[in-house]
Amino acid sequence: MAATIRSAAVRRVVGTAAVPAAMRLSSSKSFFPNEPEAPTVQSVVPGPNGNKAIAELSQVFDTRSVNFLSDYTKSVGNYIADPDGNMLLDVYAQIASIPVGYNNAHLAKAASSPQMVNALINRPALGNFPSSDWGEILKTGILKVAPKGLDNVFTALAGSDANELAYKAAFIYRRQLERGGPEVDFTEEEIASAMNNQAPGAPQLSILSFKSAFHGRLFGSLSTTRSKPIHKLDIPAFDWPQATFPQLKYPLEEHVEENRKAEQASLDEVEHLIQNWHLPPAAVMVEPIQSEGGDNHASPEFFQKLRALTRKHNVLLIADEVQTGVGATGKFWAHEHWNLQDPPDMVTFSKKAQTAGYYYASKALRPNKAYRQFNTWMGDPARAMIFRAIIEEIERLDLVNHTARVGDYLYAKMEMLAKQYPEHFRNLRGKGQGTFIAFDSPKRDQFLVKAKEFGINIGGSGATAVRLRPMLTLQEHHCDILVDGLEKIVKAL
Amino acid sequence: MAATIRSAAVRRVVGTAAVPAAMRLSSSKSFFPNEPEAPTVQSVVPGPNGNKAIAELSQVFDTRSVNFLSDYTKSVGNYIADPDGNMLLDVYAQIASIPVGYNNAHLAKAASSPQMVNALINRPALGNFPSSDWGEILKTGILKVAPKGLDNVFTALAGSDANELAYKAAFIYRRQLERGGPEVDFTEEEIASAMNNQAPGAPQLSILSFKSAFHGRLFGSLSTTRSKPIHKLDIPAFDWPQATFPQLKYPLEEHVEENRKAEQASLDEVEHLIQNWHLPPAAVMVEPIQSEGGDNHASPEFFQKLRALTRKHNVLLIADEVQTGVGATGKFWAHEHWNLQDPPDMVTFSKKAQTAGYYYASKALRPNKAYRQFNTWMGDPARAMIFRAIIEEIERLDLVNHTARVGDYLYAKMEMLAKQYPEHFRNLRGKGQGTFIAFDSPKRDQFLVKAKEFGINIGGSGATAVRLRPMLTLQEHHCDILVDGLEKIVKAL
Numbered sequence: 001m002a003a004t005i006r007s008a009a010v011r012r013v014v015g016t017a018a019v020p021a022a023m024r025l026s027s028s029k030s031f032f033p034n035e036p037e038a039p040t041v042q043s044v045v046p047g048p049n050g051n052k053a054i055a056e057l058s059q060v061f062d063t064r065s066v067n068f069l070s071d072y073t074k075s076v077g078n079y080i081a082d083p084d085g086n087m088l089l090d091v092y093a094q095i096a097s098i099p100v101g102y103n104n105a106h107l108a109k110a111a112s113s114p115q116m117v118n119a120l121i122n123r124p125a126l127g128n129f130p131s132s133d134w135g136e137i138l139k140t141g142i143l144k145v146a147p148k149g150l151d152n153v154f155t156a157l158a159g160s161d162a163n164e165l166a167y168k169a170a171f172i173y174r175r176q177l178e179r180g181g182p183e184v185d186f187t188e189e190e191i192a193s194a195m196n197n198q199a200p201g202a203p204q205l206s207i208l209s210f211k212s213a214f215h216g217r218l219f220g221s222l223s224t225t226r227s228k229p230i231h232k233l234d235i236p237a238f239d240w241p242q243a244t245f246p247q248l249k250y251p252l253e254e255h256v257e258e259n260r261k262a263e264q265a266s267l268d269e270v271e272h273l274i275q276n277w278h279l280p281p282a283a284v285m286v287e288p289i290q291s292e293g294g295d296n297h298a299s300p301e302f303f304q305k306l307r308a309l310t311r312k313h314n315v316l317l318i319a320d321e322v323q324t325g326v327g328a329t330g331k332f333w334a335h336e337h338w339n340l341q342d343p344p345d346m347v348t349f350s351k352k353a354q355t356a357g358y359y360y361a362s363k364a365l366r367p368n369k370a371y372r373q374f375n376t377w378m379g380d381p382a383r384a385m386i387f388r389a390i391i392e393e394i395e396r397l398d399l400v401n402h403t404a405r406v407g408d409y410l411y412a413k414m415e416m417l418a419k420q421y422p423e424h425f426r427n428l429r430g431k432g433q434g435t436f437i438a439f440d441s442p443k444r445d446q447f448l449v450k451a452k453e454f455g456i457n458i459g460g461s462g463a464t465a466v467r468l469r470p471m472l473t474l475q476e477h478h479c480d481i482l483v484d485g486l487e488k489i490v491k492a493l
Numbered sequence: 494m495a496a497t498i499r500s501a502a503v504r505r506v507v508g509t510a511a512v513p514a515a516m517r518l519s520s521s522k523s524f525f526p527n528e529p530e531a532p533t534v535q536s537v538v539p540g541p542n543g544n545k546a547i548a549e550l551s552q553v554f555d556t557r558s559v560n561f562l563s564d565y566t567k568s569v570g571n572y573i574a575d576p577d578g579n580m581l582l583d584v585y586a587q588i589a590s591i592p593v594g595y596n597n598a599h600l601a602k603a604a605s606s607p608q609m610v611n612a613l614i615n616r617p618a619l620g621n622f623p624s625s626d627w628g629e630i631l632k633t634g635i636l637k638v639a640p641k642g643l644d645n646v647f648t649a650l651a652g653s654d655a656n657e658l659a660y661k662a663a664f665i666y667r668r669q670l671e672r673g674g675p676e677v678d679f680t681e682e683e684i685a686s687a688m689n690n691q692a693p694g695a696p697q698l699s700i701l702s703f704k705s706a707f708h709g710r711l712f713g714s715l716s717t718t719r720s721k722p723i724h725k726l727d728i729p730a731f732d733w734p735q736a737t738f739p740q741l742k743y744p745l746e747e748h749v750e751e752n753r754k755a756e757q758a759s760l761d762e763v764e765h766l767i768q769n770w771h772l773p774p775a776a777v778m779v780e781p782i783q784s785e786g787g788d789n790h791a792s793p794e795f796f797q798k799l800r801a802l803t804r805k806h807n808v809l810l811i812a813d814e815v816q817t818g819v820g821a822t823g824k825f826w827a828h829e830h831w832n833l834q835d836p837p838d839m840v841t842f843s844k845k846a847q848t849a850g851y852y853y854a855s856k857a858l859r860p861n862k863a864y865r866q867f868n869t870w871m872g873d874p875a876r877a878m879i880f881r882a883i884i885e886e887i888e889r890l891d892l893v894n895h896t897a898r899v900g901d902y903l904y905a906k907m908e909m910l911a912k913q914y915p916e917h918f919r920n921l922r923g924k925g926q927g928t929f930i931a932f933d934s935p936k937r938d939q940f941l942v943k944a945k946e947f948g949i950n951i952g953g954s955g956a957t958a959v960r961l962r963p964m965l966t967l968q969e970h971h972c973d974i975l976v977d978g979l980e981k982i983v984k985a986l
Contacts, residue, residue: 053625053628056628057623057627057628057631059644060628060631060632060636060644060645060646061623061627061628061631061645061646061647061648062620062645062647062859062863062866063623064862064863064864065620065621065863065864065867066620066621066622066623067621067622068622069622069623069624069625069627070617070622070623070624070625071624071625072611072612072615072617072624072625073611075615080622083625094616094617094618094621094622094869095618095621095869097616097618097869097870098615098616102614102615103611103614103615104614107613107614108610108614111609111610111613111614112605112610116604116613117601117604117605118565118566118596119565120600120604120609120875120879121595121596121597121600121601121604121879122565122568122591122595122596123587123590123591123847124563124565124587125587125588125590127555127558127559128558128559128560128587128588129559129560129561129562129563129573129587130550130554130556130559130562130563131562131563131564131565132546132562132563132564132565132576134550134554134562135546135549135550135553135554138550138553138554139553143553151552151553152553152554152555153553153554154554154555155554157650157651157654158650158654158868158869158870159869160654160711160868161650161651161653161654161711164711164712167712168710168728171727171728171729172727172728174727175726175727176727186722186726190722190726191722191726194722194725194726194727194728194730195719195722195725196735197716197725197730197731197732197733198732201722201725201726201727202725202728202729202730203727203728203729204729205729206729216868217661217867217868218653218654218657218711218712218713219657219660219711219712219713219714219716219731220711220712220713221712223690223712226688229679229683229684229687229688229694230862230864230865231864232687232688232690232694232695233668233679233683233684233687233694233865234664234665234667234668234669234687234694234696234865235661235664235665235687235695235696236664236695236696236697236698236699236731236772237687237690237695238690238712238729238731239690239691240690242689279729350869351869354616366555369557369723370555370557370558371557371558371723371724372723372726372727373555374558374710375651375653375709375710376587376588376590376651376652376843376844377590377651380873380876382613382875383873386613386614
């Protein structure tokens, strides 16, 4: 029975007959010697072994969001394995967080090093007792890829807390300015009221974010997240302002004036909120591409004007690069596409970095006293070392430029697909943005489920988008398999 | 020069002449074959090498809270090394977060395993694609030590997010109840208002915590933290209620009636706030011992009554065991000292667990729909495996019972010291609480600095307390060195 399913599914997947010969780069050699040539589908996913394990896990752990159980010992490169012998081409990559392939040999070497063992078993409180090699780990890793103009880092553990720590830095900075400078001490009233969660000590300030943004799900970050009701319902939130994010129409070249107006309207709304919201914003938080919220893009001009606007009103600009960062858009940081003269005040990162934190430049963003921005671990050196190995691997294989090229290749093929099946591939977007490509599907949820039958693990974003979030190791021959699979999915819908 | 300092300091430290022979257990054999017999002080701490490295690190990382740079490759057991050849007896242990000694051999073995390498290089999105062995890792690790009555876990990365996730679970639970049960769907109004951060979708509810509590420093957790102004100033906060934590007087046996009244007054205040606060509490959050806030204790009767009170008003009770958990009080979980029939609804953990999360029992605390409690990583299997190795080591050496015994030994010696120097060791507390011992010092900050000269790394809590937070591997002979050092410190103040 399994064999029957397999033969049918695999044959459907491995064929690439639909791809015009001129577009095939069959010569692209895999980065991973043991990577399969095509997906293998032995069973529905999850299969019997997976379902049994999920049932056991669900006794102690909420498994209702589980897609399938994975066998990471057998996963390799761009392929994810499950316990039923299935091997899927993974263009979701742990919600965009695997950068250089499963079981990457260089990462395995770093993970087996004595320095790693030391970091795992002697976890320091980094703010109090950093290890002698912490500076070196930062300089040869996290800071080696710091966005232009930003040369300091505050390390954290996940995207949510990285964002909240950046918000805290923004509030502290703003209040120091209002108080008359970092040397001006707190008043008695501020000290007393802070302990009661009241102003002026706990200030009546806000972070401005955009509609359909996603910035995390802790209480401060969730107050700036506006993606879906299921993320927010029943959780108390701060009364912080949201501006409309431009809703661009596609293809862009056919909607130039309309899109320009939408972007200007959004900027006008931001300025109005900065000037009028009852809790003044200390910072504007923005994703270069709204990722969880549906892959919503805006032009470099929009972001340039947003930078100018925030500068004009002395409001900080924070770029949330948790999902867009680390190469997937064909630049190491997606905000490099903006061509800013004046960089964002802070840039947050996580996911493909496998660790988290925020970059900043101005020493004025270091609070005026110690222990104002502090916690026990302040990150994890073990994960910071994994990021260092990721950076080395990205450099060795030139994976950012590679991803820009492969993205162009993939986008061209997706365009052809969209022309052939316009009803299934709507609002194709992400041109020139590496492999950070998405489209809207009228049967999105079915599409995602159906994809597994054809050996593709793929995810959605927003209400109707299918988002491609492959690793930086995606190559042309994977694109051929992917595009062929996408065609078969929509034919089967 | 360094040698001079050394000989003076070491001689002062290693002597144990002040300890009566009857109380010495010189036979206690170290758990670590290479552990030094006494601290070594070669220089002031930090010394020249340390200061040079700190200066370099501070170019890219805020180092104002750095105590000293540590050399974890040379640290062993209960001793922490620095780059200047100093070796201090560490009874602060990375803010109470090292459980079984530096460079513990069993942990090193776990950290070098192929399973660990796999977890480090193939980090899963645990909610969507857990590894096939995730259930086994939980059952043989985190869940093996689950508090009595609590058999489910939601994994997280640090104490702050563990607490906030528990708060989210409490809010969702409360709103489901108010809505008429988990099967009742959201209203249109709730869905629309949640996206605007407004009630009813973002409900007007709160978490009740105690004055001088510490529960973390993200926006939700910080709203329940009431330890020090420096933690809270300039950060917006929710208008959540705080009750007075009992301020017990010491010695306890001389203040029985007074302390009983203080505890009853606190309970009355809790009940009043539950019934009258304008944002009704969905949960009461409490530490078994207020650790960061100054080592404030309350009696088992207090907690029993708090459990009864929260049950009576249908408010959840969350025990924050981030600092008290994992053995240091002579029980695996400090709330075991309360002897409750009806366990807390949730127990949060981090620090000595080297990973984080919250335990719960009731399936009603699983939200009614998937993705309500979710994030990309939902913890880190690598760190969960380290906790499993810690648990194995605790079991192998029976370290919880060991810590109860050593704590009694240490407390008896501290009592003698307090009798001899009553002005320096005030309000000694933590009797019968393992090594979770503290006292107030009139010159606390000088005390902490001076301690390093005598080879002791020790921390403070609250405004005036010195807190002992040794590892579970602290033994009688370390206590002798510690108590001798404490005496020398106060003599030198």
